Amino acid sequence: MNTAKHQPPEIRPAGTSRPTDVITARGLRRVYGRGKDAFEAVGGIDLQVSEGEVFALLGTNGAGKTSTLDMLEGLVAPSAGSVEVFGLDPLRHRGEVRPQIGIMLQSGGLPAELTVLETLEMWRGTCTAPTTTDSVLERVGLADRANVRVGSLSGGEQRRVDMACALLGQPRLLFLDEPTTGLDPESRRRTWGLLAELKSTGVTMVLTTHYLDEAEALADRIVIMHKGAVARAGTLREIVDGHPARIVFDHPGLPLPQLRDAQVDARARVTVTTHDLQGHLSEVLEWAREHGLRLGGLEARAASLESVFLDIADDTDAADGSSDIPETTDELIGARR
Template sequence: MTSDDHAIRAEDLRRSYRGGFEAVSGITFSVQYGEIFALLGTNGAGKTSTVELLEGLARPTGGRVRVLGRDPYRERALVRPRTGVMLQEGGFPSDLTVTETLRMWGGCTSGARPAGEALEMVGLASRARVRVKQLSGGERRRLDLALALLGRPDVLFLDEPSTGLDAEGRRDTWELVRSLRDCGTTVLLTTHYLEEAESLADRLAIMHAGRIVTSGTPAEVTASRPSRIRFRLPPGMPVARLPLQLRAAGSDRDRRVEIRAHDLQEALTRLLRWAQQENVRLEGLDARSASLEEAFLEIAQSQAPTGATPAGPTAETAGV
């Protein structure tokens, strides 16, 4: 067994398609052992193309990738038994029961855990004898996850794991992923639910147009974005009366005000002191730090050319 200080490492990774379209344009990142890492991106950013390289499903056009210290494409026979993959769509035989599906997959998996254990982990034990075609969309996603966990993977790839799940199912899945991480499993996650990434990820990277635009912990990624304070002023109180230091934006017509500030505590303290001195009640007062969603949208908008239509394949047409 080779050694590496990271479970996943990509260096100047590139992937091009016929016609010269480069979906992945020289990205570098690493994932530590026992870490949940979220790979996020705008449509067509290159997430799927990147994950396929990490899973060993394709050869990089350029650069280097290592999973568990090995090349996942050239040494696939050594890497694949130690990884679990949850795809966006499992494609199960519809007439098999849930248990039969797990047993069939387990027959192709080294050291597979018992089917019943996997079903308990994902909350499908009560559906063991139900045919796959009778499962709801959310239940099929749970079955996808159960199959990915059969081999007790050291590295787990999760592609949109909570799509189709209700709120309770999503929270249960999050708890399971955290428990796997706590037991030493390395998880690489792609998701369109930014709340999911913010809640689960120890670190993350955001891709756009084949490149990594920003990376770090969720707190680090959002730290450079301003916090937000929203409220409504009482009738007859113009926005111009607010302290100049707060740099407020609003309308006297609907009385709604929004303040952006990098120091939320200082701005909120100044606002409340002003309101007390002026005997003003701030209706619907809402103060919060920047969210990952706001950071993501800011990146997407700032990177998009004004009035331009993206050239080349998109995520929907090229699977990138």
């Protein structure tokens, strides 16, 4: 079997792409339906993913994240705007782009009756220039489970089979949809290590995850989508800088201290929203000492990706909990093969 490393086609010059851009999207828009029943899932966003970086695409409910991924992966055409992957249209130039991409679905839907080895050999046959199944099994920690039927694996082990399938083609660009869902903490950390190893070899990754600590740990840049638009974008520090910290404690039943340049929400739990965490925390502690109080449930929380994300999700105009309009299962499985 041919295990030679895949030689990618030459990247064509394109008007909107820089040489280091693996993905460029301009004015990307996705509309479902027509007329008065039309629904705009993605409302004209711009994205760039540079070579060798881990790019986290996060989103609140109904944000348009899934629709965006479908367009980036070349599964559907944008309603407007453009997408380039390696300088090419991923839908029109599918034959040139697809061999360079690995996709780990949120749910792989692999045949339960096949063994892990049989599954990977089957998947290997669809790849242009695959690596060996043995090397991939070793990488994802399933070498000792090769002869076990997929249906008999734990949920976490099945996710590792999904990862193995995505790596078989030696991709230059890897789409990872919830890669650690169902994994125990040890397996999750091992997956993080594998992704860091792949990054060190120059593999570019687009990561979606509900684990915000995962995005914090792995991503070079982060985009948070909300209601079809990009709500925040940048490095972790760029996203959290300027976002307020919080001091929280149980209400002691006394008049609270006056804290200049801070917002105080006084309920059963007092929440102080501040851009000067150290200064205002010192004032609160001094006030408590003067009154002989021990503040129950005291917490001081610096700005984090979670606090930014939750503030975006708590927007009063947020979507009503519906998720992106999905393709059918058959359409997704067929398109991603």
